[in-house]
Amino acid sequence: MRNLNQDTITQAVLARFAGTPDARLKELMTSLVQHLHAFAREVKLTEEEWLAGIEFLTATGQKCDDKRQEFILLSDTLGLSMLTVAMNNDKPQGCTEATVFGPFHVEGAPHYEHGADVANGAAGEPCIVRGRVLGRDGEEVADAVVEVWQADAEGNYDVQYPGLDKHRARGVLTSGTDGRFHFKTIVAEAYPIPVDGPVGEMLRATKRHPWRPAHLHFMITAPGYEKLVTHVFRSGDPYLDSDAVFGVRQSLVADWIKQPDGVYSLDFDFVLNPVQPVQPVQPIQPIQPRPPAP
């Protein structure tokens, strides 16, 4: 096809994807092309703006390494991460709500016994976290794998310290037979998301602040239940209504209470959604040949 113009190019591109064998891939590519072209038309995209966009995405990719995920940060700050979480985690009433995963989860964090100090030297005020893992009917969920991670008092995750070769303020626990777990850590504080890359430039250019309200990250898995990726947010935080990544849900806001000995405590129960049993497929009845008409 030749001589394509601004009125005919979209259909020509869509036609090029018409033979995609994977139906879902075809749907995704078709819709992506339609929306990208509609965006360019709507804003009357100039060639300079297109190039600036390409340079921005290039810089975003170049900022990524095994510890830094600038594309997740971009998705988070554009609200795309939270939109995807919200669309895919519409859990029944009573279940703990999900929120963004974020870029600072690390595979292979150390396993801790109940009561251990997962801070492992991270700076911050001391805190005890106690929780239960429950099912939707209130049943206690034993042997759930509870992963926790958080920033320190400086607002940094361990992976943000160049050369630090140990895990700090992150760990994995297993719930007991009563669904309970507890650990020592440091108090969660508000912190800014990393702004030393293209996402930071975007925030500055648009006069957006980079702050996340204080929170603890949890990822909880247990056989028979849907995986839960969530946070617990600290009540009273000034950024609860303007989280840079749109992740706050009121049901996830809790009190960190300062005890007489100066140690803070947080109590929070997590309610998991059972995996829905797969409906057995009804065998197809063979079609009986009709008797011949009389």
Ligand code: BEZ
């Ligand atoms: C976090 O909470 O760790 C986080 C989430 C999104 C972007 C940056 C950080």
Ligand code: FE
């Ligand atoms: Fe975080």
